[in-house]
Amino acid sequence: MTGLVHQALRYRSEDEFLYATPEFVSDGLDAGDAVLAVVAVPNLALNVAFAGSGHWILCPYDTRTLPEAVVHGVARAHPELVHERGSAYTDPAVFSTECDAHRPDRLPAGPDGSPFSRGRSATVRPALTAYARRLGLPEQRT
Known part of the structure; x- marks a missing residue:
């Protein structure tokens, strides 16, 4: 078990995406x-929540469709x-402080009972999706 590997894949074509993704999956499984x-989750939270958990996380971003600020972020x-x-x-605490300047005053409490642990990965996405939907995020963004 490696602890945590968390990588972003900024791709500009389907071929580039299809080239990189299987290699990442294979390397993680081999480990x-x-x-x-x-896709489209709070990546800083992943760094903290999955630290030391034995997960490889790939976050793909299509740079053809995203604003430059997002690609840089x-x-x-x-x-x-x-x-x-x-x-x-950027250290998550520093980046979070910068992002906090643009967030609402208070976010509703999230769901309990969705631990980020090996063997429970499949429960995380539905819990985060439900939370994002309750906050008003459109379905296509969840």
Whole structure:
């Protein structure tokens, strides 16, 4: 078990996505870890919630359709970028402070009983999706 591997894949074509994804999945499974592909979730929370849990998490981002600010933020929220050199990774506490300047005063409490642990990965996505929907996030964004 490796602890946590959390990478962003910024891709510009379907071929680029299809080239990188199987390699990531294979490497994670070969390490004996659980592998997740996660889209549009709070990535800073993943760094904390899954720390030391034996997961490999890949977050794909289609740079053809995302605003430049989001593409830049992706690099700051992920410790590693697939097939890219260098890192703009920012400590989660620092990045969260910056993001907090743009959030509502208070968010509703999230659901309890959805632990982030090996063997329970499948329960996390529905819990986060339900929470996001209660906050008014459109279905296509969950």
